Amino acid sequence: MIKVCVLGVGKVGIHLIHECINNPFVDLIQIYNRSVKGMELFKEMLPCTQSILELKKADLYIIALPDSILPTLDLNHLNGLVVHTSGTVPYASLKAKKRGVLYPPQSFTKEKKISFKQIPLCLETEFSTDYDLLDEFARKLSRVVYKVDQAKRQKLHLAAVFANNFGNRVMGIAYEICQENDLDFSILQPIIQETFLKAQIFPPHVSQTGPALRGDEKTIQKHFSQLKGTDLEVYKILTKSIQEKHGTEL
């Protein structure tokens, strides 16, 4: 069994720890965090440490700590493979003998469990001799494992920000409009569901609808008059984006 240490108990770390604890093919031998906070939950179940120097001998160390922390950790004393989970940081930012990346393009929320089986894992190692171990581990967790280099991983992360972070934010604005007007957000659930179902069947430009696509200037102006501040700016720029993509002139 692959012996693993997980460093970090944030959103990604917590999900990884739960997955490793429950996965019969993985031996989670220790967790690390800078502060004791967040580790209490696991104290009775497995060894916890706040010291890098006390890390046990493992095959794989997975670092799920903030990007800014990664270059500050000295892990040169470890003989196992050290990987981070960031979409943007190169493995070269890690101070370790054997380095790599295990990037899950997924959005983790503490309140919601998620099965790793469906989460794509994007792998990279500095030395090809380390790749097999990381690949073997990743396939114990997920059905979808990809080899993705630094340049492509950064682009994938950027795309994920648009699809998830920004997709979520525009739904958030919709939610706020409903709240302010005493409308039940659940009325929009079917259209939200249809939006994402279509994105699984067609490229998004095929499913585009609405006043921006139709060049329906009267409706667009009506909407402008109902919005202000940043919501208005968001409306304007996404209308422009749709019209540039689809060739309708304002």
Add this chain to the structure above:
Amino acid sequence: MIKVCVLGVGKVGIHLIHECINNPFVDLIQIYNRSVKGMELFKEMLPCTQSILELKKADLYIIALPDSILPTLDLNHLNGLVVHTSGTVPYASLKAKKRGVLYPPQSFTKEKKISFKQIPLCLETEFSTDYDLLDEFARKLSRVVYKVDQAKRQKLHLAAVFANNFGNRVMGIAYEICQENDLDFSILQPIIQETFLKAQIFPPHVSQTGPALRGDEKTIQKHFSQLKGTDLEVYKILTKSIQEKHGTEL
């Protein structure tokens, strides 16, 4: 059985016609369109007309024509209830004796069938005596029927534009980033699915993640450098929107 005429064979019209044909509780007696195009498909199945004056006697006339056309139609000779399907236009724009609205906040694509059972239908009539007929019809089609007045319907439509049109567009930008970098868009399907699943469980602000939320200025700057034109503007304004909502300062 409620006798119905559908006017218009665009995205909404086509879906309504199919629904009425297949619904055992509705008697679709005629369809109308300004041009013969789009009606050929139904020619053998039911009466089609290009003349408003040739409209048959029905209980309900549903107009699924562009917003700009609605005020130009003279339907004063009809004795049945005349409703449009627009999210923005008031029923008062219709020239008819009995007027109302049947607004489905849903995005219709010709290529994809959809069951009306899950589509919310938002109803309004000028005279309360006409409401029962519209309500009875709507409940033959859908499980979710709401009474929604003009002011609220406009807000709902605005919210739907954010959730669907803009949600779809940011997924479109993600798709384009993948295409340009030879990345399979399917790698993002799990995160897209999770985005919308979460929106069904939590208010969107609870599920917000990403560099904008974390105030991760280094990643944000890296992303800026990888984008240009309108995509960059979309990134900037949605980052600002997230940070204003969540109180992180740029």
